[in-house]
Amino acid sequence: MFGIGEYVLHQKTGHIGKVIGYGHEILNGVYTTTLKVLVDYAETSGKRGVVEEDLYSAWVKWIRF
Template sequence: MFDVGEYVVHQNTGHTGRVIGYGHQILNGVYVTTLKVLVHDAEIIGRRGAIEEDLYSAWIECQISNNSLF
C-alpha cells in the first residue's frame, strides 16, 4: 500500500503525482481500494491541480532522484 505523500505513476496514462488519500469503488459487486492522486502533469492534460482517483492496482511507485520530476 502506498503512503500519503509518496509519488506514483499511472501504468496506463503515464501521469505522475503524489498520493493525497484513499477511496473505494464497488466494481462488479466487489469493494476495491482506490488512490487519490494530485496529478503533477495536470497542466499538460488541461486540468490544473487535478485530482485523479483510480484503482490502487493501476499505480506503481515512482522513483525520484533529487525531485527531478518537479
Template structure:
C-alpha cells in the first residue's frame, strides 16, 4: 500500500516523485484507483514539479536508500 508522502517510481516513465493524493478513473467499465504524484526526478531531468495521475499499478515504492542517491 502506497501512502501520501511515500516516494514512488513510475514503471512506465521512470519518473520519481512523492504521492500527494489519490483518485479514481473508469477504464474499460472498471472503477480504477489512481495515484497523484508530484514528480521530483525524471530520467532526462525535465518536467520537475509536474503532477501525474496514473493507475495505482503503474507505480512502485521507491526505497529511501535509492532515493537519496538518485536525487543528488
C-alpha cells in the first residue's frame, strides 16, 4: 500500500501526484480500496491541483529524480 505523501503514477492516464488519502468503492459487490491523489502533473489535460480518486490497482509508485 502507498503511504500518505508518496508520489504515484496512474498507469493509464499518466497523471503523477501525491497520495493524500484513501477511500473505498463497491464494484460488482466487492469492497475495493481507492487512492485520493493530488495531481501535480496531468499529461492529457495539463490541470494541476485536482484531487483524483481511482482504484488502488491503477497506480504505481513513481520515483522523482
